[in-house]
Amino acid sequence: xxxxxxxxxxxxxxxxxxxxxxxxxxxxxxxxxxxxxxxxxxxxxxxxxxxxxxxxxxxxxxxxxxxxxxxxxxxxxxxxxxxxxxxxxxxxxxxxxxxxxxxxxxxxxxxxxxxxxxxxxxxxxxxxxxxxxxxxxxxxxxxxxxxxxxxxxxxxxxxxxxxxxxxxxxxxxxxxxxxxxxxxxxxxxxxxxxxxxxxxxxxxxxxxxxxxxxxxxxxxxxxxxxxxxxxxxxxxxxxxxxxxxxxxxxxxxxxxxxxxxxxxxxxxxxxxxxxxxxxxxxxxxxxxxxxxxxxxxxxxxxxxxxxxxxxxxxxxxxxxx
Amino acid sequence: xxxxxxxxxxxxxxxxxxxxxxxxxxxxxxxxxxxxxxxxxxxxxxxxxxxxxxxxxxxxxxxxxxxxxxxxxxxxxxxxxxxxxxxxxxxxxxxxxxxxxxxxxxxxxxxxxxxxxxxxxxxxxxxxxxxxxxxxxxxxxxxxxxxxxxxxxxxxxxxxxxxxxxxxxxxxxxxxxxxxxxxxxxxxxxxxxxxxxxxxxxxxxxxxxxxxxxxxxxxxxxxxxxxxxxxxxxxxxxxxxxxxxxxxxxxxxxxxxxxxxxxxxxxxxxxxxxxxxxxxxxxxxxxxxxxxxxxxxxxxxxxxxxxxxxxxxxxxxxxxx
Numbered sequence: 150x151x152x153x154x155x156x157x158x159x160x161x162x163x164x165x166x167x168x169x170x171x172x173x174x175x176x177x178x179x180x181x182x183x184x185x186x187x188x189x190x191x192x193x194x195x196x197x198x199x200x201x202x203x204x205x206x207x208x209x210x211x212x213x214x215x216x217x218x219x220x221x222x223x224x225x226x227x228x229x230x231x232x233x234x235x236x237x238x239x240x241x242x243x244x245x246x247x248x249x250x251x252x253x254x255x256x257x258x259x260x261x262x263x264x265x266x267x268x269x270x271x272x273x274x275x276x277x278x279x280x281x282x283x284x285x286x287x288x289x290x291x292x293x294x295x296x297x298x299x300x301x302x303x304x305x306x307x308x309x310x311x312x313x314x315x316x317x318x319x320x321x322x323x324x325x326x327x328x329x330x331x332x333x334x335x336x337x338x339x340x341x342x343x344x345x346x347x348x349x350x351x352x353x354x355x356x357x358x359x360x361x362x363x364x365x366x367x368x369x370x371x372x373x374x375x376x377x378x379x380x381x382x383x384x385x386x387x388x389x390x391x392x393x394x395x396x397x398x399x400x401x402x403x404x405x406x407x408x409x410x411x412x413x414x415x416x417x418x419x420x421x422x423x424x425x426x427x428x429x430x431x432x433x434x435x436x437x438x439x440x441x442x443x444x445x446x447x448x449x450x451x452x453x454x455x456x457x458x459x460x461x462x463x464x465x466x467x468x469x470x
Numbered sequence: 471x472x473x474x475x476x477x478x479x480x481x482x483x484x485x486x487x488x489x490x491x492x493x494x495x496x497x498x499x500x501x502x503x504x505x506x507x508x509x510x511x512x513x514x515x516x517x518x519x520x521x522x523x524x525x526x527x528x529x530x531x532x533x534x535x536x537x538x539x540x541x542x543x544x545x546x547x548x549x550x551x552x553x554x555x556x557x558x559x560x561x562x563x564x565x566x567x568x569x570x571x572x573x574x575x576x577x578x579x580x581x582x583x584x585x586x587x588x589x590x591x592x593x594x595x596x597x598x599x600x601x602x603x604x605x606x607x608x609x610x611x612x613x614x615x616x617x618x619x620x621x622x623x624x625x626x627x628x629x630x631x632x633x634x635x636x637x638x639x640x641x642x643x644x645x646x647x648x649x650x651x652x653x654x655x656x657x658x659x660x661x662x663x664x665x666x667x668x669x670x671x672x673x674x675x676x677x678x679x680x681x682x683x684x685x686x687x688x689x690x691x692x693x694x695x696x697x698x699x700x701x702x703x704x705x706x707x708x709x710x711x712x713x714x715x716x717x718x719x720x721x722x723x724x725x726x727x728x729x730x731x732x733x734x735x736x737x738x739x740x741x742x743x744x745x746x747x748x749x750x751x752x753x754x755x756x757x758x759x760x761x762x763x764x765x766x767x768x769x770x771x772x773x774x775x776x777x778x779x780x781x782x783x784x785x786x787x788x789x790x791x
Contacts, residue, residue, distance in 0.1 A: 159788045166788075181518055185705070186624050187556040187689055188522035188616070193514035197502055200598065201509035202613060204567035206605040235508040246525035246611050251788040277521065283788055284527040290567050290611035292523060295509070303507050368508055384506070467480045467487075467572040467604055 158258060158281075159251035166281055169255070170262045176275040179241045179296075189278040191242045191294060198241065199295040201232035207286040215329050218257045220346035221289070222264025228371060229293035230272040231350040231423035235369035237302035238295030239356055240274040245291050248284030261289075264347075272352055302427070307366040307385035311428040313443035314435050316354035318344065319374055319396060320412060323419025324404045331408055338404050350423040354438030363430035370426055373418040373463025378426060378443075378451045385428075388448030390455060391417070395442045417453065418463045479579060479602075480572035487602055490576070491583045497596040500562045500617075510599040512563045512615060519562065520616035522553035528607040536650050539578045541667040542610070543585025549692060550614035551593040552671040552744035556690035558623035559616030560677055561595040566612050569605030582610075585668075593673055623748070627686040628706035632749040634764035635756050637675035639665060640695055640717060641733060644740025645725045652729055659725050671744040675759030684751035691747055694739040694784025699747055699764075699772045706749075709769030711776060712738070716763045738774065739784045 158166050167184070176183045182190035191198070203225075205211060211221045230240045245265060249258070269276055274294075325345025328338050335342050350369065358364060366385055370377045374396070378389045396416050405412035428445055435441060451462070479487050488505070497504045503511035512519070524546075526532060532542045551561045566586060570579070583597075590597055595615075646666025649659050656663050671690065679685065687706055691698045695717070699710045717737050726733035749766055756762060772783070 161788075163788055182557075182622060182624070186622075186626075187553040188520045188559070188614075190518055190520050190557070190618060190622055192518050194517060196515060196517060197511055197513050198519060199509045199511050200563075200565055200613075200615075202565045202567050202599065202611070203601050204569050204603045204605075204609065204611055206569050206603055206609070208606075209604050232508040236503075236511070238509070242521075244521055244523045244613060246523050248525050248527055248609065278523070280524045282525045282527055283530050284525075284609065285607065288525065288527070288569065288605065288609050288611075290523070290525055290609075292521075292565060292613040293509075294521075297511060301503060301507075301511055303503070305507075467482075467484055 218260030219264035317424030320415030376463030539581030540585035638745030641736035697784030
């Protein structure tokens, strides 16, 4: 059987590849000029827009033998969308730069782009443009845009007495990573493996917050609960105390037991689940999707049941691990 | 003499590095929320904004032995700013992601960031945020934003009879690249070597176009004059004929003679100078900074003095070269 279809991006060429990446996509009313010119034009009905950008590098942020291209694409979009949503903004568009070797299979790029669009859809926005370049390994850079509410929700508004709450899972991605790195049977723990491959930020928990919700500060958890609450504590000049019993997750217990690991450590320091953490003014009811995990006190830093946490608080880019 | 100052990004750590990159910078009124939260917030007074993104990879788009870090940073910003300006928009902000090895010298990052800010200043905008990650070689991804005029200048508006004009140098970067690749004496040709290291787009030639200038289509020249005019020809369904005598540049002649090369080939197919090419309605005077290089005809494709150009029209990402 003969197959003359192009198999690698070198066979296809840059311009045909870009055309293929954009074929059949629809951009929605927020993308005023889409791919095909020097730049895209995006609507900003509020007269301002929220921007976040993240780079993902092969073997550092994903592995081609652990994840399908659809997973990698979805993860790249999700982690950027989560940053925009954590500002209290609704995702409006994404732009994506892709670096890859010339012998990358076109099928790989197809899967990657499909995964990106699937997650962009879930976040309610389109991919408005990008760039493809030649690089020794796969590198993905995503910039996400959002339409802000009247007031952006910063990290700096927490006050002593506020309730700390979380929307979304904690420690699942770290548990999945542990399954991969220890060589444990992936099929035995499909939920955490899936959570590591593709985070599923609960965008709706933030975007559907009622106007009456007294949110004082918010962030997404990308470096680990303690590290990211640390950013709120520092920006707001407060201490945050986490309630270990409140963050415990029975679903992680069998994984931790099988791996001889500590589920609490995954929960407190594992990044990449892209749950949202926020502080709410005391005495206001927590909105749907949110659960209480601690409280804001005077002081500085983050504590767990009143004491310092002994381990590293979370991810750091230039440390091996 | 003992020096305990951190020398590599691993020594310094991610968060201290980001703090150092942002120290002492001022952001201007268009950056409503700058670095330090989940996302930046940028003003869009027109109710919409222009976006362009490009990735630069070490040894593909720049070489550490050919360019100083200041050059690389300036080039990364310039090529993105040029795309925004080519839409007829004034640069308003940039975000930057940087991937680099853990043993990258902090001095290198300092130089890179200084070069970025210098060119961002020249383009009239600030760097509002970004990301730093660990990667096997230096990768820079820039996203540039701009405030559009009333109407964006697309590639699709050229009509037969229009005059084709250029603002900025053509072929200088390609001549500089030829000096590097042939091992010629760099000191003998400092202008083209400098042009290869850092393009100097003539932003003002576009941003100060009088309201009466009858521009029908515009692009920046990043892939080569023929390739980029080809994008206008295709989008506008016209043919563009380039006048070889009009694009000739006596300054390139001594370089071409010394290298046994063809200056016209650099001029027609060399990318990276980020000159601007535009079409103007016939009979309107060319504004300051612009020179006539050809005309728009009916038909398709790009010709030189009425004939097809025999060589490749310009840069293609997945072809070695």
